Amino acid sequence: MNEGRLARKDLIRAELLLSEAITRYNNNDYDTAEKKLNDLSEYIKVSEKMILPILNRYADKNHIRKWQKMVDETIAESKKKGIPAIIVNKSERTLVLYKNGVPVWTYNVGLGRNGSLDKQRSGDNSTPEGKYRITQKKSESRYHKALLLNYPNEEDRKNFILAKKNGLIPAKAGIGGLIEIHGGGRNSMTYGCIAMDNSKIDHIFKIVPVGTPVTIVGAVDYNNKFSSAIEGL
Structure with a gap:
């Protein structure tokens, strides 16, 4: 962080x-x-x-419940359709690959420089939270291989417009884009993307097709690393 x-x-x-x-x-x-x-x-x-x-x-219990709901929906879709799905847990810095609703591999990942926050605009270096899809597989990218996500999605655009209206972000700010799961090393700090070791992105790249659901959440447990830290203050 x-x-x-x-x-x-x-x-x-x-x-x-x-x-x-x-x-x-x-x-x-x-x-x-x-x-x-x-x-x-x-x-x-x-x-x-x-x-x-x-x-x-x-x-915040409301945040946790929202994140849990997104994760449950994504796992249910994987099980119902018999497809792979990805869950990224920012508090644990993990990416879990599901097959048919069952977790099969867990990888350690890196996030944006301000990755613990939800992305609001271009240049904030935060990793977005929400339900996304893989829209493109890049076998050759700046960071080895990459899986491009459909950020910003419709929910992101709504939140962006509302944040601008409420003066929470600069009037001239853009919403940003080009959020990927890519190689380069799990210890990398990105501009908002999710970074993995090259060998791990090689593995996952072979398994997930375009259209694979990718859900990014802050945490899935009330007793996460950050909530435990605040109890000690």
């Missing part, structure tokens, strides 16, 4: 300031010690402002 890395930088700065403040205090330099403590407080506030909205999404 790149957002977490940014927050950790502020917390590290705060820790250094605390150490400096203690040193100044022990040397009877009370004015400088007080200033260091004030600066420390600001870094902690910035860190909280950055990380808490993300954690709150993953602790």
Whole structure:
């Protein structure tokens, strides 16, 4: 979670300031010690402002129920039609391949730089959440092989228009596109795509046809990694 890395930088700065403040205090330099403590407080506030909205999404029961419903519908379609389906769980950083409604392979994946957030617009580096389809298989791409998804779908377009109307995104922002599942390594941070090790995308590429359902969710369990983190705050 790149957002977490940014927050950790502020917390590290705060820790250094605390150490400096203690040193100044022990040397009877009370004015400088007080200033260091004030600066420390600001870094902690910035860190909280950055990380808490993300954690709150993953602790929100309405969000979890919505994600669970999407996953259940996708698995049911796989079982009913006897087709493969893909579920991406952002909190676990996993991609699960289903066949006939049964999970058969689980892969570790990388997400966008701000992948823990839902994509709202072009350039936000977030990984979208929703129900998608594979629209194109690219045997040669910038990142080895790639499976292009139909982002933005109809729901994404509705949310984009509403967000613009409510002033949540810049008026001139575009909705973005070219969201793929691609190679390049699971430890990669992307601009919003889902990254896999090349050997894993090779494997999945042989199995899934164009039209395969791909559902991307934040989490499927109330007790996910992010909700557990917020309980400890």
